[in-house]
Amino acid sequence: MSAGTLWTIPVQYAAKPARAVAALTGLTIELPTGYTHMQDNKLPAFTDKFPHGKIPAWEGKDGFIVFESVAIARYLAGLAQDSSLLGKTPTDKALVDQWVHLAETEVDVYTSQLNNLLRGTYAPYSKPLHNIFLERQLRGLYTLEKHISSRTFFVGERLTIADLFVAAYVYRAATITLDTATRKKLPNLFRHLETVINQPAIASGSIWDPIPVLDTAVAYVAPKKEEKPKKEEKPKPAQPKKEEKPKKKEADDEEEDDIPAEPKTKNPLDDLPKSTFNLEDWKRSYSNLDTRGAGGSIEWFYQNYDATGFSVWRVDFKYPEELTQTFMSSNQIGGFFNRLEASRKYLFASVGVLGTANNSLISGTLILRGPEAEPVVSVAPDWESYNFTKLDLTKEEDKKFFEAALAWDLEVDGKAWTDGKNFK
CATH class of the missing domain: 3.40.30.10 (Glutaredoxin)
Structure with a gap:
């Protein structure tokens, strides 16, 4: 019944x-x-x-x-009597609610925003917004990935509704943003998804289709402009030809002909010594590989980095006392990156907000062309609001800071990484 x-x-x-x-x-x-x-x-x-x-x-x-x-x-x-789906103990019930809420607010909300943005549901497409939503969605997914990497289910030893909701939200993201490269960074989360949807009772109910596989994430496609029908042109009556008078060449024209064209300016950074380190290859490796561990992007960096022509820096916002809400500080980093656009081919950055609301700082690392930071970062009008400190990767302390900023697990003055952005 x-x-x-x-x-x-x-x-x-x-x-x-x-x-x-x-x-x-x-x-x-x-x-x-x-x-x-x-x-x-x-x-x-x-x-x-x-x-x-x-x-x-x-x-x-x-x-x-x-x-x-x-x-x-x-x-x-x-x-259902004796159901463990909600958790058996008050502790388990709280943890079930915790993971359901995090998956909903830190993953699925941004999946919905991305879906609406790509479809132009509410407003015109915006690439900066796309990047912000994608970064926040991935941050939530990485938190789930880390937790499930050492266990079968999110709470306890049996399946709960936390597993059902995480699976639903990951499945949806897999239809929009989780392409092959990203899935490689979330192996345990997809293993968990397979476990959930293949539970005998669930599989027999035909609730989920097979997990979709995206070679590339769904991209925005601009709508084609409708061509206006051409107006039929009426033939004009023939006009009698007028006798052309010879044109007088103005003195100003003669002077202009004698002025050579102004040569195109070349960025002085292009004249720096050549380096075997390819910044674009690094950006691709960082995007597609796990950050830490064997075969990760940090290992790739050390295998390929050549300090000839490149240098590594620490960046810190000078006025942390002005920072309030962490999401506003994250937006500030995004604005700083937007103003660095002219230096994109010379710069990579991983910068984050560390701490909590009204008690945070902005810090991170840069890899840039040349021995000095100023020629690269001074394209941003607010560059002087930041301190730039050169890192020596032969020193253990500098190396530890650099790697933690890349992996988004940096901690400074007891403040842990809360949110971050990459400039690639």
Whole structure:
């Protein structure tokens, strides 16, 4: 006998955890037939029950109604006696909520933003916004990856709704941003996804399709401009030819002909000694390889770095007392990077916000062309708001700082890395 109806559409990822809960607990639920999204959910018959008109939405046979995916999944899991899906102890229940909330707010929110941006749903496409949303989504995914790397499930030894929601959000991201190169950095998270969707009860319910594989992430495609039909030109009546008078050459014209064209200026950084270190190859390696460990980008750097023509620096914002909210400090780094655009071919940077709101600093590392930082960074009007300190990678302390800034696990004065950005 059915316990009620789960209002959703088959492809809706947010409803999959609730459907999986029903499958795992043996609860029978109905899915609506003949439901047309964005039409039926706007009708009074629907909005009288669910005021915001959102799906998924639950309507029980006992008259109980509830909407929002997490609330529905928790309710259905609670209907099953002795179910461990919500966690057995108060500690486990808190941890389940913790991972559900983090996956939703730090991964899926940015997946939604990226999807809307690529489709132009709410506003014109913006590459800087795309980069910000992608960096924040990946940061959340890396946190999940680190936690699941040493365990099978997110909380305890058995599957919980935390696993169901993480799987749903990772699956959705895999359809938009998680291309082959990025998936290599998240092996344990995809191993976990396979574990969840292949649970016998879930697999038999045909809740998830096979995990999609993207060679490259979905990219923005600008819409084609509609060509305006050409107006039919009416033939003009023939005009009698006028006798052309010889043109007088102005004195100013003669003078201009004698002035040689101004030569194109060359960036003095191009005249620095040649180096075997290729900055573009480094940027690709950093993007596509794990940062630490064997075969990682740091190992690649040491194998290929040539200080002839390049140098490594530490950068610190001079006025940390002015920093307030960490997301605002992260935006400040993004603005600084935007103003460095003219030096993109000469510079790589990994800079982050360390600490918490009203108690943070901005610090990181640069790899740049030439022996001095100023010629590269002075293209940004606010460059003097930062201190630039040259690093000596033969010194253990400088080397440790450099590697931690690349790996986004830098800690300075007891302040841990909170958010970061790369200039590539």
